Amino acid sequence: MKKLEKNRFIVDAHLDLAMNAIEWNRDLSETIDNIRNREMHMGDRPDRGNGTVCLPELRKGNIGLVVATQLSRVSPLGSPLKGWHSPQQAWAMTQAQRIWYQEMEKIGEMKQITNLQELENHLVYWNNIESDDKKAVGYILSLEGADSFVNVDYLHEAYDYGxxxxxxxxxxxxxxxxxxxxxxxxxxxxxxxxxxMGKLGMILDVTHLTDEGFEEAMDSYEGPVWASHHNVRQLVPNQRQLTDRQLGKLIARGAVIGGMLDCWAMDIRFIDAVSDPWQLDIKLEKLVDHWDHICQLAGNSNFIGIGSDLDGIFGTEQSPWDLNTIADLQKFEWILQQRGYKEDDIDNIFHANWLNFLRRNWK
Structure with a gap:
């Protein structure tokens, strides 16, 4: 992948774009300043006015390919978590989210990628179009949490739409x-x-599984596996992060692990809705500690990437303090250089590992 003059090409393997558009009512085709200003006096969510992601900022940061989610939980009776009360309602929400992506395609803001040829075509398009033109951000559709599959037939319906x-x-x-x-x-x-899923060659994302569920899924699933947005339990010892044993299993399977930028997954000191990233001095560099750990286990940089999860039910109040918008992912180039990473390693993290994964599994 040829580098642009200023910014390296980036793949971000986890963004909840449609959730932000439909449930947060954010017009992601607008500038980040407009989105924040619209929310200036809204108090229904802690991250109002703190968003970091929009399509103009993706283009500014040369983030030309993302894994974009549908996300809709079923909340059983007695659960304190917000969610829908039936699978059918959850499915309907995922369809609203899917249609938003389609609407973005109609106005040239996004382009769905479903196979290897479309991927290669998109890379050529993104790399060669004039920088001052509005580029369509490529997206691979992912479902975060399978609650909305009323039954297995819905999986096939979803595969058919990409x-x-x-x-x-x-x-x-x-x-x-x-x-x-x-x-x-x-x-x-x-x-x-x-x-x-195995019959269809779909990618299993092990993110958010329990330890027991992770072991079962890895042992039983024979198709491609990745961890779209996960950090290291050795550094942040809670169940949400990956143990060295789990990392070893993923490396053995040729998976890529996307580093995420939610402060509570980066630094054990951070407490949701209490801590402040600036006061704790949680910067982008903290994620490199997690990448370093995985590189030491693997012996190389071939299994790590970016899965930022930015605006995943949090904003700047829960992101590294030296990140204003998602375009600041480009700051990792200098940070990684200072930490001794070579040019090929930085390319691996920014895009090459995700692209190589897709090329191997979509051929």
Missing amino acids: LRAVGLSHFGPGRYAPGTKMTGPLAPEARILLKE
Whole structure:
């Protein structure tokens, strides 16, 4: 991939764009200043006015390919987590999110990528179009948490409209698997789902699985696997992060692990809705500690990338203090150079590892 004059090409493997557009009511085709100004006096969510992601900022940061999610939880009776009360309602929300992506395509803001030829075509397009033109950001569609699959037939329907990656769980209880801050194995229905995903060659995203669910999924799923947005448990010892054993299994499978920029996943001192990134001096460089750890386990930089999760139900109040918008992912170039990473290593992290993963598994 040829470098542009100023910025390296970036792949971000986890962004909840449609959730922000539909549930947060953010017009992501607008500038970040306009989005923040619209929310200046809104107090319904802690991250109002603190958003970091929009399509103009993706283009500014040369972030030309993203893994973009559908996200809709089913909340069972008694659960404190917000969510829909039936799978059918959750499915309907994912369809609203899907249609938003389609609307962005109609106005030239985005372009869906579903196979290897489309990927290669998009890379040529993005690399050669004039920099002052409005580029369509490429997106690979992923489902974060499988609750909205009413049954396995819905998986096939989703594959037909371009879904290419699935995570079984999110936070709390799930219809197919328990998720973050829980324990326990996969639900029996998950094995049926995994079997069908394997037939379709879909990517399993192990992010948010419990330790038991991770082991079951890795042992039973024979298709491609990645961890779109995960950090290291050795540095942040909570269940949301990956253990060295889990990292070893992912490396052995040729997976890529995307480093995420939610402060509580970067620094054990950070407490949601209490801590301040500036006071704790949590900067972008903190993520490099997590990447370093994985590189030491692997012996190289071939298994790490960016899965920022920016604006994933948080904003600047819970992001590194030296990040204003997602375009600041470019700051990692200088940070990595100062930490001794070579040019090829930086390319690996910025884009090459994700692209090589897709080329191997989509050929």
